[in-house]
Amino acid sequence: MINEVIHIAIIDDHTLFRQGLVHLLSESGEIQVVFDASDGADMIKKIASHNPLPQVILMDITMPVMDGHASTLWLRKHYPDIKILALSMSDKETSIMEMLRSGAMGYLLKESKVSEVITAIKTINNQGFYINEYVSGKILNTLQKNDIIEEKGKKLSANELRFLELCSSELTYKEIADRMNVSPHTIDNYRESLFEKFQVRSRTGLVVYAIKNSLIKI
Known part of the structure; x- marks a missing residue:
């Protein structure tokens, strides 16, 4: 043949x-x-x-x-x-x-x-x-990461997502609190909670993580 x-x-x-x-x-x-x-x-x-x-x-x-x-x-x-x-x-x-x-x-x-x-x-x-096995492993790893990111997104409250969106603006934390009609102390709680969830320690880190993982759009 x-x-x-x-x-x-x-x-x-x-x-x-x-x-x-x-x-x-x-x-x-x-x-x-x-x-x-x-x-x-x-x-x-x-x-x-x-x-x-x-x-x-x-x-x-x-x-x-x-x-x-x-x-x-x-x-x-x-x-x-x-x-x-x-x-x-x-x-x-x-x-x-x-x-x-x-x-x-x-x-x-x-x-x-x-x-x-x-x-x-x-x-x-x-x-x-x-x-091949190498590429299938990479695909599986990506899918698993996406599942983790999606799960983290589901665990965020509407107010936390809104806080993330406003963090990407030039507003100060005090101005974000006014915009969301909550106290500065509540904003501090949102920030610290998200620091813990995303394993970051700065506002920039929050925004970069959120954009990279499609939690917010700018």
Whole structure:
């Protein structure tokens, strides 16, 4: 039985890495690189003139002109059948989650072995997604953190949430008390309670934590 040759494209702004990966993947006999591009804008110029289209695109995240997030969103809109495998140096949970939310169906670190990249390409082409143990662990950790944050948000009273919102303004604590029609002592209680819940020790810390975890919007 002859294995299917999978057509791919590689989008990465590091020329040596991109060209080296083209060579290594092409050597496998299972992968054909139909084109490569230095960023999303370059990809858009090239993709329209290629037949066949790539079945899978290996997408870097940090690129000039048009990065991996924007490129992935563009592909999801204009070429929804093309599957996207993020290939990045970043192992941050935020990077992984943002690419998956943008529409990537898999995520690999650039330090991965070529054999795993080939496995990921074949898996994502046949099954529609590829998540290894490392990335699944990162996703699980993020979900658990979000559950904790959501639980903390649920435990906040309406007055505590209002206090947090007003903390992000230039109002003094006395002015916040007047705005909320409570005593300065009550405001002190809100502040100390939130210091304890969020494990911070300053007004700035309260606001940064609240914004980062979507408890308030500014």
